[in-house]
Amino acid sequence: MEQPTKSKKRLATAKELSAIIIEYYRECNQARIEGRPVGWMPPMNGAIEIFYAMGLQPVFPENWSPICAAFGLTPENFRVTEQMGYSQDLCGYLRNINGYVHGLMKQGGGPLGGLPEPDIIISPGAGCIPVMKIFHILEERFPDAKVFRADLPQVAVEDIQEDHLRYAVDEIRRLIDFLAETTGRRLDYDRLEEVVILSDRACELWDEIMAFRKSIPTPFSAAEIGIMFVMVTRQGTRTAVDYLTRVRDEVRERSRAGIGVIENERVRLFWDNIPPWFNMGLLNYFEGAGGVMVAETYSAAWSLRLNVKNPIEALAMKSLMSYPMVSCVSIKKRKEMVLRACRDYHIDGAILHSNKSCHPITLGQMDIKRALENELGIPSLVIDGDHMDERNFSLAQFQTRADAFMEMLLSKK
Amino acid sequence: MKAEMAAPFAEIVQNEQEYLTRIASQGKRMIGYFCTYTPLELIHAMGFLPVRITGSSRRAEKAYSLMPSFICPYMRGVLEKGLCGDYGFLSGIVQGYTCDAACGMVNIWEENIGGSLFYSLPLPYNDSPGSREFMRARLRDLAGKLESLGGRYSEEALNASVALYENIRTALLDLYDMRYRGALPLSAAAFLQVILAGFIASPEDYLRMIRELMSSLDRESDQQRGGVPLLVSGSIIENPRFFEIIEDRGGRVIADDLCTGYRGLQPPAGSGVDAMDALIDRFMKRFPCPSRIRAVERLPLLLDLLQASGARGVLFLLQKFCTPHLADHPMLYREMNARGIPSLEVEIEESLDVDGQFLTRIESFLEILR
Numbered sequence: 001m002e003q004p005t006k007s008k009k010r011l012a013t014a015k016e017l018s019a020i021i022i023e024y025y026r027e028c029n030q031a032r033i034e035g036r037p038v039g040w041m042p043p044m045n046g047a048i049e050i051f052y053a054m055g056l057q058p059v060f061p062e063n064w065s066p067i068c069a070a071f072g073l074t075p076e077n078f079r080v081t082e083q084m085g086y087s088q089d090l091c092g093y094l095r096n097i098n099g100y101v102h103g104l105m106k107q108g109g110g111p112l113g114g115l116p117e118p119d120i121i122i123s124p125g126a127g128c129i130p131v132m133k134i135f136h137i138l139e140e141r142f143p144d145a146k147v148f149r150a151d152l153p154q155v156a157v158e159d160i161q162e163d164h165l166r167y168a169v170d171e172i173r174r175l176i177d178f179l180a181e182t183t184g185r186r187l188d189y190d191r192l193e194e195v196v197i198l199s200d201r202a203c204e205l206w207d208e209i210m211a212f213r214k215s216i217p218t219p220f221s222a223a224e225i226g227i228m229f230v231m232v233t234r235q236g237t238r239t240a241v242d243y244l245t246r247v248r249d250e251v252r253e254r255s256r257a258g259i260g261v262i263e264n265e266r267v268r269l270f271w272d273n274i275p276p277w278f279n280m281g282l283l284n285y286f287e288g289a290g291g292v293m294v295a296e297t298y299s300a301a302w303s304l305r306l307n308v309k310n311p312i313e314a315l316a317m318k319s320l321m322s323y324p325m326v327s328c329v330s331i332k333k334r335k336e337m338v339l340r341a342c343r344d345y346h347i348d349g350a351i352l353h354s355n356k357s358c359h360p361i362t363l364g365q366m367d368i369k370r371a372l373e374n375e376l377g378i379p380s381l382v383i384d385g386d387h388m389d390e391r392n393f394s395l396a397q398f399q400t401r402a403d404a405f406m407e408m409l410l411s412k413k
Numbered sequence: 414m415k416a417e418m419a420a421p422f423a424e425i426v427q428n429e430q431e432y433l434t435r436i437a438s439q440g441k442r443m444i445g446y447f448c449t450y451t452p453l454e455l456i457h458a459m460g461f462l463p464v465r466i467t468g469s470s471r472r473a474e475k476a477y478s479l480m481p482s483f484i485c486p487y488m489r490g491v492l493e494k495g496l497c498g499d500y501g502f503l504s505g506i507v508q509g510y511t512c513d514a515a516c517g518m519v520n521i522w523e524e525n526i527g528g529s530l531f532y533s534l535p536l537p538y539n540d541s542p543g544s545r546e547f548m549r550a551r552l553r554d555l556a557g558k559l560e561s562l563g564g565r566y567s568e569e570a571l572n573a574s575v576a577l578y579e580n581i582r583t584a585l586l587d588l589y590d591m592r593y594r595g596a597l598p599l600s601a602a603a604f605l606q607v608i609l610a611g612f613i614a615s616p617e618d619y620l621r622m623i624r625e626l627m628s629s630l631d632r633e634s635d636q637q638r639g640g641v642p643l644l645v646s647g648s649i650i651e652n653p654r655f656f657e658i659i660e661d662r663g664g665r666v667i668a669d670d671l672c673t674g675y676r677g678l679q680p681p682a683g684s685g686v687d688a689m690d691a692l693i694d695r696f697m698k699r700f701p702c703p704s705r706i707r708a709v710e711r712l713p714l715l716l717d718l719l720q721a722s723g724a725r726g727v728l729f730l731l732q733k734f735c736t737p738h739l740a741d742h743p744m745l746y747r748e749m750n751a752r753g754i755p756s757l758e759v760e761i762e763e764s765l766d767v768d769g770q771f772l773t774r775i776e777s778f779l780e781i782l783r
Contacts, residue, residue: 084743086739086740086742086743087739089733089734089739090736090739090740091736094740125538126538129512129737129740130736130740133737133741136707136708136709136740137740139709140709149538149539151537151539153510153535153537153551154533154535155533155535156533163547163551164535164547166547167537167543167546170543328513328517328520329533330520331517331520331524354481356483359484359514359736360513360517362481362483363480363484363513363517363518363521364520365481366478366479366480367479367521367524367525
């Protein structure tokens, strides 16, 4: 039986990522030392740009979960959470961060210097229920932090209307006022414009990078998707733009030179849902039989452009769009996106990760599966798993089913 | 226990499909919903009958082909019934965005069962002039969608619907008051049937039935019912067997924090400059579902309920995989425990046979409370 592994990376720039991660968490802890206010917030919304524009430090507890998984801390965090009475049926992100803030963090431990305590908590009334509940838990754990109760409508991207946008714009303005009042720092709107331009540039680069995956062979695979770390934590900064530019250059070069992930790419695969952070090596598993994970759903969350002429509205729109694009708010839209990706990336087969830790992405997968079969003739394999909790995943079962799936796909070639 | 008093309600619940098919055959159009945060008054005012889609009474078979096993039994049952054609008479589904599963189910229903209108209403999490204005815009948008199905909006009709639902909720809350005083001669199982019928029956018929029930209760008068008084907290309870077991074993369900109960009734109405305003005001002041609010803010409400009702313990009767309730439970348990209030958590699985483990656990719990 193979043991959990880290993903195998081929891009030189993907290997640079660890330095960026280390630097980001160093900066987070340094902020605390320097007295720069630290705010904990959910990812995929416009608060990150406001924070960078105001010289505040954003921290993303959700992103901390993959870090904990990579460092093998998840079982201990789960143990702490379960001892507190939380059900194993709850999202692994919730169980991990709760365990961390009540366990290791209290002992002053954790990799990369750990997370600095928050001065501010941006507690969402938006997104999925587990994310909201995570922040309710954090509010309780850090009673001295100033809490901003954000409110964003969960609306399908295709149904966004003027009133949704107006409300989201008002919320962004309310956040700016709250931060000014809480930290004593004023937002420089010229600086915000610069940040939004950088953020949009990162999105543009992201789309460019993703487009190179259409090449046959693909220059990089889902195993390198850790590059989205800069989209989660560094959007609106020069760091993200510079890094993504380097990734784009490398990917472009590999694409032009016809360098693939493996020597003989025979089957192109698509991954739906959040990857299993505790065993990212699974994304390389198919390579032995000539299969490459060419694309995935999750990267779509950053595939949107920002109207730099109206930064506040752009951030409101970004906040409205990111979550619905990768959830069940509109299965119609997600199906359309997956079909388009599978068409554009010349996909032969899809792996649908039925993810116990993420109901919003898992719901609707069967409709996507049927559409892939009926409209594109693309077969899918559903695997049962969990993006955080390896107890909900059977490696042996995965291998058996993945092998059979690959055999079937190869027989069609 | 006067179970026969609840018989007309139980009959509607047990013959839900025949009842609704008959109404549909008379030309009445219906809109389905899952959650009590749906603006029933608006749907009703525009000429549709809002029908809460039930599910837990059906064992899932077909549903597994469309949804994973880790979604709550209620939603699995809902989908099963939809796929079996039980709700063929619905024109569509309107649903306030409360939990992720319900939001996904609106989509899955649209993809696989079909209908003319599928509408997820984003509900504000904050109460502010801006959030009220936003909600008003959304309700107007929904009204527009209902108009496209042939519905007709008028302020007068909405006023009348707001008043009608207020009367229903007020009457039901009167029954709750009687229950707190030990003066409601209905078992919890029978009372649940009274509540469940309200999700199916036309509100006009339902109000009449509740009033008839109340007048018969007045005539019967009552002596105190015995048993250890309990508060039951959770989401949807459709199977009266849970309550039968509790009361057979010497407990008494005296209060609840259920969306098949008190949570959907309080307050009976809101206030405002017009009916839409009143609808929004009520939504903002609702006795909250955990999907909408923090556990720390639910706690004092539950403590108040305990005090008002005289309940001596809390039974958390939760749908398995229900994130909002499961995420709140440890904090509520801890705080109740710190105050010397015993509580027990039981998760509802799909099985229709609830007797086994539930019976053993409830017996032990009641033993502690005696």
